[in-house]
Amino acid sequence: MDVKKVPDIITARLPVYLRALQRMADAGLKTTSSQELGEKVGISAAQIRKDVSQFGEFGKQGTGYSIDYLMDRLREILKVNRIWDVIVVGAGDMGHALANYQGLINRGFNIVAIFDNNQEKIGQTIGDYVIEDSDNLIEYVKESGIKIAILTLPASAAQIVADELIEAGVRALLNYAPVSIATPPNVKIQYIDPAIHLQRMTYYL
């Protein structure tokens, strides 16, 4: 528990800082400043200092931040200094793309199973995964204690499946279905919908 509650808007930026720091580390850099990091992510230096200072004093006057140390602290804060098991519900094109995506494991997430309710898909393989029957979804979640699910299913099914998953213990949903989903306060949800993101830009064109 944190002593004081940190606003959502701040914690939402930390993964972006972490991603930029990872790139700097990959490039062999050892230290950075709020100024430099800010330029990379398009956020003011003052805001970066304010954000990270919510969690501790991670920098040094005069020299800035050790990249490795700040990454460790951010991973700790975000609880991605471990690997979370994740399931994917829906084996359409997006489910396939996620199952094949190699970019999750080194950022704290491991897809452990993918489900579909289409009898023709069940049993087929995606890389090392065998598509499992949605009928076994809830039992699987309960037995494995899965806390994170990615929804890549039709909008019409999203709320129903989300409700079942939450009932079974899931506490974080990444929803690719093009529909808003209602969740209780103790369950987090994030949305990915390319049409929404595109429509956020056309206003300015």
Add this chain to the structure above:
Amino acid sequence: MDVKKVPDIITARLPVYLRALQRMADAGLKTTSSQELGEKVGISAAQIRKDVSQFGEFGKQGTGYSIDYLMDRLREILKVNRIWDVIVVGAGDMGHALANYQGLINRGFNIVAIFDNNQEKIGQTIGDYVIEDSDNLIEYVKESGIKIAILTLPASAAQIVADELIEAGVRALLNYAPVSIATPPNVKIQYIDPAIHLQRMTYYL
């Protein structure tokens, strides 16, 4: 041009309202209220009224909003009362998923071409698309006047390709590459990175 500048944070919510209204329309509903719409999207009724009132008086006291009429107004405001041609750069799994995705066309977007720089992929088909050579990307953008591009390529290539696209006239980027991209003020960018979205939830687990 709007008389007064409307904040980004408000225009960013409009696509979510539009998506919810479309679902209500599909369900055969004719009118809704700020209260009802707010419950669907998880936003307060007061905020919905404030948001839409930035652009005009679209509701009626006592009865609420005509769903069809409000959708028309939102589409007009967001400039999605037309179809925008969009290109996809990168024919990996995500590029494939987007090319096959049927959910964009009825929300204002038409993918017209997909590019890759891998000689083995060039010429292969994805549905009705033939993967085109990235060497022809800039010429294509200039000749067609494309304003919107979706990037589904490696992080290492994202900034370079983005710079070239912007130089060629692109004004809106939807970036799936896991990296921040710098753009000039007249170019909009939106980010989709599942790891970022997942890391925004683990903090609370």
Add this chain to the structure above:
DNA sequence: TAGATTGTTAATCGATTAACAATC
């Protein structure tokens, strides 16, 4: 040391909420 950069404060700026007159 001199220069650089943090962490933090106070001021500014912006967003959300509550309330209600207007009116369908």
Add this chain to the structure above:
DNA sequence: TAGATTGTTAATCGATTAACAATC
């Protein structure tokens, strides 16, 4: 009409920025 709901105002709440002492 009576009930419902908008559009808008003012108050509250929250986020960002600028500035700088502290200090590496």
